[in-house]
Amino acid sequence: MFPKNILFGILISCIITFSAFAIYPYFALIFFGDIYLIIGTVIGTIFSLKNRKQDQSHIKTAIIVGIGGACLSSILISLLQWVFYILDYGFNIVVFFLYLFNFLPFYLILALIVGYLIGYYYSRSEENTELLSY
Numbered sequence: 006m007f008p009k010n011i012l013f014g015i016l017i018s019c020i021i022t023f024s025a026f027a028i029y030p031y032f033a034l035i036f037f038g039d040i041y042l043i044i045g046t047v048i049g050t051i052f053s054l055k056n057r058k059q060d061q062s063h064i065k066t067a068i069i070v071g072i073g074g075a076c077l078s079s080i081l082i083s084l085l086q087w088v089f090y091i092l093d094y095g096f097n098i099v100v101f102f103l104y105l106f107n108f109l110p111f112y113l114i115l116a117l118i119v120g121y122l123i124g125y126y127y128s129r130s131e132e133n134t135e136l137l138s139y
Contacts, residue, residue, distance in 0.1 A: 008061065011069055014053025018074025021045035023081040030085075036111045042078060046071045046119045054127045063131070064124035071120025072113060079108040 022045035026038040033039050053070045054063060083104035090100050 007069070008058060010053045010056040010058070010061075011066060011073070013056075014049040014066075014070035015073035015077065016049075017052050018045040018049030018070060019077040019081065021048055022074065022078040023085075026078075026082050027085060036115075037108070038082060039111070039115055042075060042112055042115055043119055045078065046074055046116050047123060049074050050120055050123045054123070062124075063128035064121060067120040067124030067127070068117060069120075071116035071123075075112040075116035076109070079105060079112045082108055 022038065022041045025041035025044070031037055032041070050067045050070045053066055057063070057066055083101055086104045087101040090097070090104075
């Protein structure tokens with residue numbers, strides 16, 4: 006079972022990404038909603054790292070939050086797109102999986118990179134504060 010800080014970080018990341026995408030869906034740097042994923046992952050990861058236990062690794066925690074948030078976000082965004090498809094063209098489950106496989110790989114790669122960078126930053130900043138405290 007995941008610690009509460011990781012679960013809440015994943016939920017925060019997912020809620021921010023999905024709600025921003027639902028409000029304005031196609032704002033992007035490279036791919037649909039990628040800026041929302043970056044913002045959601047940054048906020049969720051920072052929350053998770055600020056509330057982490059002493060035995061949790063910075064980088065591992067940040068990567069888990071990033072990947073978990075990306076998976077949930079891509080599922081919810083695919084569901085949203087699929088509902089709009091159903092309203093226009095009718096029910097087709099294959100379209101949901103096409104949307105999912107369209108969003109999921111890019112979101113996973115992006116969240117992995119963002120999670121690693123934030124985890125690395127926090128681990129380095131904590132090392133620097135430990136050195137200064139001596």
